Amino acid sequence: MIPVILPLVLAACALTTPVLSGEVTVLDLTRLAAGQEWKIENRSVQAVVKDGKNAVQLDARPNDGLAWLPGFSFENGEIECDILGRSQPVQGSFVGVAFRVQDEKTFDAIYFRPFNFRVPERRAHSVQYVSHPDWTWNRLRAERTGQFEKAIDPAPDGDQWIHARIVVRKPKVEVYVNGAATPSLVVDELSPRTGGSVGLFVGNFSPGTFANLKVTAEK
Template sequence: MLTFAAGLSVTSRAGGQNQAISPDLVKLADSKSFKVFNRNVSSLSDKGKKGVHLDESPGDGVAYLEGIEFGNGTIEFDVRGKDVPQQSFVGLAFHGLDGTTYDAIYFRPFNFRAEDPARRIRAVQYISHPTYTWQKLRAEQPGRYEQPVNPVPDPNDWFHVRVVVASPQVRVFVNEGKEPSLVVNQLSDRKKGRVGLWVGNNSSGDFANLRIVPA
């Protein structure tokens, strides 16, 4: 099921199936059309990319697109964090209900090129809030829900993400990588829900070129 709101551009693939949704993030930010929890959203234009900035604040934050309910399919976007330890957590919330209940894939750019191999293997993470936090998953199932990224992006620059959801399986690809950096099975029983831009505790983040293709 997919519905559409203002600021969403919809194109059809061959045969008229699997409509691709390309939100105008700048328009959504300028018109305050995101459903935002614990952040402020502003438009940005940088290095040829037009998108949005989520500001820094204690606690996790998410900016949901209004009028979209996503089940299975592919979500792609460009994202930029920074190489500052414990201050850059950037990613995507999906199958969301509100500001505290969602599944998410996020990145720790400060671990991308870390000298410590124990940090490098914690570059991309799956969580399912409110029950399955990163702390709980790391303690109970270490190495299963967080992995290194390949190829390794510049931690201070834009990189491309492709998240493929075929519930319960979720695969995460980075840049032009042919193999997924992370493959997990979802821990929630939600099969559909909201899609949002996500940042973690004390983290800001930049997002552009969001594209959603339902299966």
């Protein structure tokens, strides 16, 4: 399917309108930094310019953090985002994108562990799918070992921006990193949800920096 490109900066009037098939919606992260329209759970957010990108930065706190747009509806299509984490400390960077968001406890997410990207014994844990509240990373690792987390090839630099393209065509989810032709992760969703919002995710004690969040809808 080749979508018709209809660029749209999300405004207040669009918040309760589903994304139409073929539309490209650029989610306005400046509104997130200004505390407008977005809902933020367990983080503070500030606008930053990082490596020439206009971005937002979520701070580090205990437990997961989430920022999403209430009323925004996404079913199938593509989500793209530039994401910056950090390679140190170990267990100090969990950064990604949430979808199927119902509230701060109920969502699916694809997230990255930059501290694992180039460490041979940990590379297999570089990119992760989760479906909260039921399927957390630790439950998946214990019960579905190796199925919902993979390495990224070629391995990115954990201290540099990555570009993530997440293709959602229920039940399939594919994750492409830095323009790669082959997905780093392919999974079937574990959630029965078919809609929900889109947002930014950071994990326990993790900050995260994000830019250029874009959604392309499909039927």
